[in-house]
Amino acid sequence: MTEVVVTGLGTTSPLGGDVASTWEGALAGRSGVSTLDNDWAEKYGMAVNFAGQLAVQPSEVLSRPETKRMDPSAQMAVVATREAWADAGSPEVDPERLGAVVSSGIGGVWTLLSAWDTMKEKGASRVLPMTVPMLMPNSPAAYVSLELTARAGAHAPVSACASGAEAIAMGYEMIQQGRADVVVCGGTEAAIHPLPISSFAAMAALSKRNDDPQGASRPYDTERDGFVLGEGAGIVVLESEAHAKARGAKVYGRLLGIGRTADGHHIAAPEPEGHGQTRAMQQALEVAGLAVTDVAHVNAHATSTPVGDMIEARAIRGLLGSHADQVLLSATKSMTGHLLGGAGALESVFTIKALQDRVAPPTINVTSPDPELEVDLVRDTPRALPEGQLAAINNSFGFGGHNVALVFGSA
């Protein structure tokens, strides 16, 4: 079987404009959430006026034409891709052996709604020709493919908040199936727009802690009241081990297994027993050829919603049994907010860094842990992971009942 290794990482996130600053922020337990610097709440009567906004705007690092031709979601993906590709050593790869799998949960919502505003205001003749290429949800994947001349395939699996993780799973398959030697994959989201915020708020999915934005994302805390919308992108460079070895690449870690299931239960609510989530984790461990006792760390999906957090926690406990007492659980959305389609990718970056640095990042804002939580939650400050070969699970679940688990291993 083809072994798949991770040779490059990139991100732009609410904690920083690159992996180094984002990881440093996460280990420091910093919140990237803040009050929105605009009049939306007043103007539209929005119930939520804060989010995890990017630390570094793409316009600060991209050229003006690039920002005009790409939706913010694609801009973020390209920023993270440039970092990840340089980090991988900008390898010479036959374009037909290089793939791009980059997802967004929502797509070019800014482009779509701005164009509609323009049309209503000025008429059809003012609609710009780039509108469709910018709003289509495969646009980030297409731009990454263009950026690197990746011709093995460009894909954008869409599964709401599991999209970024699913993209990485598809990247793994491309290498496993022999379609590519190197795949640049991950997720991106730029949905901090009044409409998605208001829609999520209407579902009662968002925290309404307007007076304490930094304390609003509090997975597993008894006072959690919903997720905090975040934005940004995460990109990982996956490579067949043989290809990485042949070029003497630095290896961060391994992608050992992937698991994907569906709840078939409800369009937005997770299935209460977490069977689908459990099966996804089980499947990923089976593919990896690992036992539950090999798992040292879990980066949870844990978005800080009253119902979702505990369904996942019970699924983890149910799967790992008493070994869960030795597993360090981290919920990094407490710091970044929820990047939707970018979440599974940014959290894969965190999981890989955790294995590399042997440290599990903290979960902030947990002042009173849910009494039902039976997994060892890393709170406030990072905690050391053991030496030796380690494995970690990164969970991502999306509206529609999509469950994706990725199992990473230390280098």
Added chain:
Amino acid sequence: MADTNEILAGLAEIVAEETGLDAAEVTAEKSFTDDLDIDSLSMMTIVTLAEEKFDVRIPDEEVKNLTTVGDAVKFIEGAQN
């Protein structure tokens, strides 16, 4: 109504925004495709923005006749009347 120089300056600004070229490089004799490397999609974006800026209508079938920046300036100037 803008005069020839104002139209050229305004058009150069739009082209510069779209392509990243320096506006000073966008002179009347330059060909959109051969000199400025503007593809058909970018050209349609420039046309749409120019229509708005100069309050004129540039029909799609006319765009293929606009080979140089000067051609576009001339067309816009005539369309203003």
